Amino acid sequence: MKCFILTPKFxxxxxxxxxxxxxxxxxxxxTRRSNVSWDPYNDVSYETGANTWAAAGILTKESKIELAKLYVIAAGxxxxxxHSHVIGDLSTSPRVDTAVDEAFVSAMNALDPSLFEFTLHKNVIDGERGCPPWDGPVxxxxxxxxxxxxxxxxxxxxxxxxxxxxxxxSYRSCGARRVVKASVVRDGLIWRDAYTRDVMCTQPVLDALEAIGVPEWDTREIEVFDDMI
Known part of the structure; x- marks a missing residue:
């Protein structure tokens, strides 16, 4: 039984x-200096936990409406x-910082349709090339x-x-050791840790990511403690 944190591969x-x-x-x-009535970094909100460290689940209707007015720029x-499938990373922040293509959506929904919320977004640009990143939906x-x-x-x-x-x-690191409970990992596929907001997953999700090809993300294996004895 293994557990991993998803991390960026810069x-x-x-x-x-x-x-x-x-x-x-x-x-x-x-940016912080922008004169906008709604800030996508600070004002995005979820049905559970609003825009706090406890934010979880589905985005609010207002957040979806406001985000739809903006452009996503894939930078760097x-x-x-x-031939890629992801823009950004699943970071610990409550903001929306990741976009994916249809192949990613299909792969994850085939695994379990309750893992993610996918929200269609029309305005997406590859900032380095000035064109849409993919032919299909984002x-x-x-x-x-x-x-x-x-x-x-x-x-x-x-x-x-x-x-x-x-x-x-929120919780912060005071050393290198991380230990997760086996009872959490046992039936988990991908989720956020409630203490740190780390995005964690198990082998089936890694297999699905490898199958479509997501080399932009890396993993860190975490020690699993058997609390079910």
């Missing part, structure tokens, strides 16, 4: 960051995205399941202090 030639913009070019990228690729993706996964007594984690209101209840 060194891969088609790795990208997902950047939000009000138009199709870099001059319209939303050193090669064409034609979907924003959010992980639906959240579980308290780490054994806190065995992991080098502690409650974060001095954080802003939306990050209260």
């Amino acid at each position: 060194s891969y030639k088609t790795h990208t960051g997902l950047v939000w913009a009000t138009g199709p070019d870099r001059e319209t990228v939303v 690729a050193r090669a064409s995205l034609e 979907f924003l993706v959010t992980v639906l399941s959240t579980r308290p996964s780490y054994d806190l007594a065995k992991s080098d984690l502690r409650v974060a202090t001095g954080v802003k209101e939306t990050c209260k209840g």
Whole structure:
């Protein structure tokens, strides 16, 4: 029984960051200085947990409406995205920072249609080449399941202090060791850890990602503690 954290593989030639913009070019990228009525980095909200560290599940209707008004720019690729399937990474942030193609959607829905929420997004540009990344549709993706996964007594984690209101209840690293409970891993495929918001998965998801080809993401294997004895 193995468990993995999904991590970015920045060194891969088609790795990208997902950047939000009000138009199709870099001059319209939303930043802290942008005069926008709705900020895709700070105002996005979920039906559970709103825009806090506890955010989980489905995006609110308002967030979907506001995101649909914006452009996704795939930033930083050193090669064409034609044969890639993902833009961005499943980070720990509550914001929407990942988009995928139809092949990714099909592969994950074949595994289990309850793993992700996929939201069709029309305005997507490869920022390095000034064109759409793929011929087909593009979907924003959010992980639906959240579980308290780490054994806190065995992991080098502690409650974060001095954080802003939306990050209260978060945990930070105080060492390298991470231990997850076997009872969590046993029937899990892909989910967020409730303490750290790490995106975790088991072998079936890695097999599905390998089958379609997602070299832009890497993994870190995590120790599994048998709490079912």
